[in-house]
Amino acid sequence: MYFPTAGIETALWLPPVVAFAISFFTSMGGVSGAFLLLPFQMSFLGYAHPSVSATNQLFNIVAIPSGVYRYVKEGRMVWPLTWMVIVGTLPGVLIGAVVRVAWLPDPRDFKLFVGLVMLYIGARMVKSLFFSSADKDAAAANEKRFQAMARRQGRQDADSPAPSVRVLSFTVKHLSYSFYEETYTVSTIGIFSLCFIVGIVGGIYGIGGGSIVAPFFISFWKLPVYTVAGAALMGTFVTSVAGVAFYQVLAPFYPTMSVAPDWMLGLLFGLGGMGGMYLGARCQKFVPSKYIKLFLVAVLLYTGIKYTVDFLR
Known part of the structure; x- marks a missing residue:
């Protein structure tokens, strides 16, 4: 099938299948999968126009x-954190x-930008996998209890909830919440500042911003992946709506450039991602966070290195 906005031709089944596979794994880490779909579209499908960013957000x-x-x-939605994102x-x-x-x-310049963003996020997540032994032991013990309860609930009822989040306080200075006998506190101003910066990066990249926030929450503030995934995805959804609308508004001002999203391609990716995200979110409580982080790190570093090397050649 030919997609005129993207200027590419591909099998009708390929976009939803690829999006399903990517989203199943990335949604466990609070990442929509758009950050991996963009390299797929650019490298495999040959879709490198500015409109690829808008199409990515349509997928979200x-x-x-x-x-x-x-x-x-x-x-497991930390609503104050969600609204801050x-x-x-x-x-x-x-x-x-x-x-x-x-x-x-220019696709070449954009690839360098994408590569550097991925390398930085990947490096931060690598660091988060090797924090102090005391924190590591406490986190491991807490997660072991969480996983044991998830398995017990899974045997009883596949739809039974995991331990829920309880917000303790939310002020202009800090947010504090508890999750499975552990308390987590973050700076409200710090979260806002981070979200604004990564929002710019996410708007350029075409992933909404929330997808970049999740790795930072895990690596900087040591928040459990089980509680940040929902907030990051919800933030990505809302900002993607604004992003698609904004790209559509910009399109008439750049008549010689493909700026607006490819609606058909974005919808096909989105339908596959819909199924992948639902199953990924449902299965997340049964998967140790270490494996979720390792998957994200591997993909981030591989893609970041590849794009940076391609630029330097």
């Missing part, structure tokens, strides 16, 4: 709600869209 809009639904149903990343995403169209329309 269609795919993410199913995963968020599972996290809400299981009581949305409010912080939204203006950054709009700024990023302008930067992408005005200063990074």
Whole structure:
């Protein structure tokens, strides 16, 4: 099938199948899968126009709600954190869209940007896998209890919820919540600042911003992946809606450039991602966080190194 906006031709079944496979694994870490779909579109499909960023965000809009639904149903949505992600990343995403169209329309330059972003996030996650032994032992013991309960609930009822999140306090200075006998506290100002910066990066990249936030929450603030995934996905969804609308508005100002999303291709990716995210969110409580992190790190570093090397050749 030929997709005129993207200027590519591919089998009709390929986009949803690829999106399903990617989203199943990435949704466990609070990442929509868009950050991996973009390299797939650029390298495999040959779709490198600025509109690929908007198409990626369209995928988020269609795919993410199913995963968020599972996290809400299981009581693992930290709503104050969710709203901070949305409010912080939204203006950054709009700024990023302008930067992408005005200063990074060349595929080669954009690949370098993507590669450097992936390398940085991957490096941060590698560091998070080797934090102090005391924290590591405490986290391991806590996760062992969590996994044991998840397995017991799984044997009783596949839809039974994992231990839910309880917000203890939310002020202009900090957010504090508990999850399975552990308390986590983060700076409200710090979260807002981070979300604004990664929102710009996410707007340029075409992944909404929330997907980049999740690895930072895990590596900087040592928050458990089981509690940040839902907030990151919800933030990505809302900012992606704004991003797609903004790219569509920008399109008439760049008549010689493909800026608006390829709606058919984005919908096909989104339908596959919808199924993958739902199953990934449902299975997350049975998968040790170490394996989720290792998967994300491997993909980030491989893609980041490949794109950086390609630019330097």
